[in-house]
Structure formats: structure tokens, C-alpha cells
Amino acid sequence: MKPSKGYCAGTRSLMKKAPRAKGKPKLTKFLTEHAVGSSVIIKIDSSQQKALPHRRYHGKIGEVVEKRGRGYVVRVAQGNAYREVIVRPEHLEPYKGN
Numbered sequence: 001m002k003p004s005k006g007y008c009a010g011t012r013s014l015m016k017k018a019p020r021a022k023g024k025p026k027l028t029k030f031l032t033e034h035a036v037g038s039s040v041i042i043k044i045d046s047s048q049q050k051a052l053p054h055r056r057y058h059g060k061i062g063e064v065v066e067k068r069g070r071g072y073v074v075r076v077a078q079g080n081a082y083r084e085v086i087v088r089p090e091h092l093e094p095y096k097g098n
Contacts, residue, residue, distance in 0.1 A: 011055050015046035023047065029090045034064045034072055039095035042074065042087060051088035061095050 008015070025045055034040055042057045051071045062076035062085070071088045 007054070014044065014055055014058060017046060025090055032089050032092075032094075034067075034089065034092060034094070036064050036066060038064050039097070040064060040072075040074060040092045041095050042076070042085070042091060043093055045090050048088070048090045051086060051091070053085050053087050053091055057083075057085055061097070 003009075024047060029045070039061055040063075042053055042060050042062060044052060044055065044058045056078070057076055060076045060078075062074040065073040065075050065084060067073075068086060071086050072092065074085050074087050074092070076083050076085055
């Protein structure tokens, strides 16, 4: 059989949640506001399928460019180029690094 080449192909361990983390996320995850210019980490939440970023961006640190509707446009470095990814706030976490 030909292997699947879908959008979520090869994400079995990436989309899997720990037993105590299963279910709907907390309400604060949806209501968190990210300021333009702030750094965020893209972490895919498998319980929410809307505005799901591609798996290649999971764990990447990016900069919020603008707010677009309910989601955010995040600028992420990929190789020598920069990509703009549209992500909803439930897939973002504030970056508290250097």
C-alpha cells in the first residue's frame, strides 16, 4: 500500500498527549493575548484542530508580526529564509528566554 502523505502524516508521537493532559485545554490558553513583537513558542495542541500549524514548526520560536482575526501571524526562521505562519493562540506559548 502506498504510504500516506497527508498534512498530519507521521505525527503519532507528536500529537499524542499524556494521560493526565488529555481533554480540553484551560480557558486561559484561549484568552492569552500576545503583543506584536513578542517571542512565542509554537506548540501544537492536538485537542484543537483549527489553525493548526504544520508539524515542521512544532517547537520553533518565532516573533508575532500581527493579529489576524482570532489568530496570530508568527514569523519563524526556516533555514536561510523566514516563513509567516498563521496560528491560533491555543498553539502558542510565551517565550521566556534570552
